[in-house]
Amino acid sequence: MEKIMKKETEKEQRLLIWLAVIVTSAIVSATGVFVIERVLDSQLDTLGQETKVLGEQVELLDYETLGLQAKLLTFMQEQITEFESEHSVQKLAEVKKVKKIYNPLAGRYNSSMVESNYRFANTDSLPHGVTCVLPREFALYSF
Numbered sequence: 001m002e003k004i005m006k007k008e009t010e011k012e013q014r015l016l017i018w019l020a021v022i023v024t025s026a027i028v029s030a031t032g033v034f035v036i037e038r039v040l041d042s043q044l045d046t047l048g049q050e051t052k053v054l055g056e057q058v059e060l061l062d063y064e065t066l067g068l069q070a071k072l073l074t075f076m077q078e079q080i081t082e083f084e085s086e087h088s089v090q091k092l093a094e095v096k097k098v099k100k101i102y103n104p105l106a107g108r109y110n111s112s113m114v115e116s117n118y119r120f121a122n123t124d125s126l127p128h129g130v131t132c133v134l135p136r137e138f139a140l141y142s143f
Contacts, residue, residue, distance in 0.1 A: 099141045106138035113137060 113136060119125045120134040 103140050106140055110137045 113121060113134075117125075118136055120130075121136040123133055126133070
């Protein structure tokens with residue numbers, strides 16, 4: 001009987017050890033899950049803060065980009081206006097130069113037509129074989 005009692009006591013001890021191992025494992029596991037959850041929560045908070053900071057930086061960059069685009073547009077408009085102004089002055093000078101050359105030529109042409117009694121301006125008085133009529137006169141330009 002003692003032998004049987006001893007055997008049952010050994011079984012109880014093994015069962016208690018096994019139970020202790022299971023309980024300890026459960027506690028360690030639960031503690032580990034809690035620790036992991038805490039670490040994940042901390043990381044989530046950190047990522048949330050970083051996301052907020054990055055969002056603010058994106059807004060700032062967008063604002064600065066709009067400002068730079070406005071400055072660039074203003075600069076380009078000023079350059080175009082300056083170019084148009086210089087270009088207009090240059091074109092006016094060229095037009096004056098052309099008028100200065102054109103007017104004497106037009107005057108001589110008109111005088112020649114008057115002297116020839118507009119012979120080349122009328123189809124009836126054109127030389128034989130010529131089919132193209134010349135203009136009667138060219139208007140002079142004023143400055």
